[in-house]
Amino acid sequence: MTEEELIHKAARGDQEAFAQLLELHQSKVYGLTLRLVGNPEDAMELTQETFFNAWRGLPGFHGDSKFSTWLYRLASNVSIDFLRREKRHRAAAATALSLDEEPDRVAPVPDRRFTPQGELERKELRLAIERGLGQLSDEHRQVLVLREFNGLSYAEIAQVLGVEEGTVKSRISRARLALRKILLADGNFSIPTAST
Amino acid sequence: MNCEEIWELLSASLDGELSPDQEALLTAHLDQCPECRALREELLGIHQACGELAPAVPADLKERVMANLPARKVKGKVVYWKRWGALAAALILVALAAWRLPHGLLQGPEPSPAEDSARTSVTMSLKRADREDGEEADDAGEAETMGAVMPDTLPKASLKAARKSDAEEAVPAADEPASSLPTSGAYQIPRSSSASPAYGDDLDGQPESAAIFVGGSMSYAAEPAYCGVLTLSDFVPDKDYPAEEPFPGGVRYTLPAADFQALVKTLGRNADLRLTGPDIDLGAPWGLVVVINGER
Numbered sequence: 001m002t003e004e005e006l007i008h009k010a011a012r013g014d015q016e017a018f019a020q021l022l023e024l025h026q027s028k029v030y031g032l033t034l035r036l037v038g039n040p041e042d043a044m045e046l047t048q049e050t051f052f053n054a055w056r057g058l059p060g061f062h063g064d065s066k067f068s069t070w071l072y073r074l075a076s077n078v079s080i081d082f083l084r085r086e087k088r089h090r091a092a093a094a095t096a097l098s099l100d101e102e103p104d105r106v107a108p109v110p111d112r113r114f115t116p117q118g119e120l121e122r123k124e125l126r127l128a129i130e131r132g133l134g135q136l137s138d139e140h141r142q143v144l145v146l147r148e149f150n151g152l153s154y155a156e157i158a159q160v161l162g163v164e165e166g167t168v169k170s171r172i173s174r175a176r177l178a179l180r181k182i183l184l185a186d187g188n189f190s191i192p193t194a195s196t
Numbered sequence: 197m198n199c200e201e202i203w204e205l206l207s208a209s210l211d212g213e214l215s216p217d218q219e220a221l222l223t224a225h226l227d228q229c230p231e232c233r234a235l236r237e238e239l240l241g242i243h244q245a246c247g248e249l250a251p252a253v254p255a256d257l258k259e260r261v262m263a264n265l266p267a268r269k270v271k272g273k274v275v276y277w278k279r280w281g282a283l284a285a286a287l288i289l290v291a292l293a294a295w296r297l298p299h300g301l302l303q304g305p306e307p308s309p310a311e312d313s314a315r316t317s318v319t320m321s322l323k324r325a326d327r328e329d330g331e332e333a334d335d336a337g338e339a340e341t342m343g344a345v346m347p348d349t350l351p352k353a354s355l356k357a358a359r360k361s362d363a364e365e366a367v368p369a370a371d372e373p374a375s376s377l378p379t380s381g382a383y384q385i386p387r388s389s390s391a392s393p394a395y396g397d398d399l400d401g402q403p404e405s406a407a408i409f410v411g412g413s414m415s416y417a418a419e420p421a422y423c424g425v426l427t428l429s430d431f432v433p434d435k436d437y438p439a440e441e442p443f444p445g446g447v448r449y450t451l452p453a454a455d456f457q458a459l460v461k462t463l464g465r466n467a468d469l470r471l472t473g474p475d476i477d478l479g480a481p482w483g484l485v486v487v488i489n490g491e492r
Contacts, residue, residue, distance in 0.1 A: 056468030
């Protein structure tokens, strides 16, 4: 059954079809909420909330965007709402370190480019990035997570955030430079040539 | 191009989002700028490391979502509203009377300077356009107190100001029919209306009128703010709300915040409640209920 068929059935109340959609998208939705709020417990709650909202909103989903993009928007909304409500984004994101410790359970990630580096060095960098993400502004973290972890194109991110593609482009650039600066300050990122 | 301008291209190149022209521009710059070349290596390293990060999904996520999945149909009958019915009906009559009086049913005497001054004070404090007829100051005051502010008297100048901060634009509305209204034009919804005057007192101190602008010519920033947007597939309000607006595929109700919160509370966690987006102001005195027809 195609995703479109599943969506159609789920919109008419077919829970089994919705379960299949959930299975297809849960890792990305969970990953997005986790990166945005910073701890697995809240991410679990927000992922559930996202899918509740999706279930409720499916009859109103008319395919103007991709289903995944629509889901990410719901997830992004509940996460940012959560962060604002709780006013805890700084503290929460700092606890996001233990997320990639089980690579055998890791869901496939698009754009997985790879360069030969020492495993230790890569792991250190990954941990530093996890910490660095927590120190970014919500705005920068949101756009970077959607790009790097959810693999969305600039056009799709623009749809999720409701901004122009040009804004996405410049915001991602600023977010990367901000993350780089944090990594440099953190001392976990060796740089051959300083350029800022 | 200087280095700072190049950085954006550099970032976009990692994502494969450059046009051939931009790619050529970037390559030309990198050929003669060792610092940007170094920066490219660093950003590429971060980009690649990000690609290796993926969280383990909790094993019971699907189970937990499905176990708590609410039934699609939600009956939105709210017993809470019934308590207000009798009071609302009584106040409707008073408010209507207050409104009709100055419009010809009973023409009062010319107001004294003192009365005129009082009237001006009342109307200005409520940001309402002054009426040029011979209404009684007391009538005007009473009408205002009851919340019988008619749509055509609401000044556009008091519309909510643009809220265009980046933080807010970063949280878009969900993909729901609430954002797709059928026709072009501008609608204004009274802050409180003669049909729900019981809530007039709750709205004191709320300076903005609510307005819905439909169509491409109006600025998005001029749209109303709601304290929340609730999406339901089935909902039958116990009383007629004046702002009921059909749209393709459903109906919208604008509820006073108190009613809205009561409805949300009744639905509990089953509620499909949106509390973020450019159209949301948690302090707004109105909530929007979007009822989507189950059958498409």
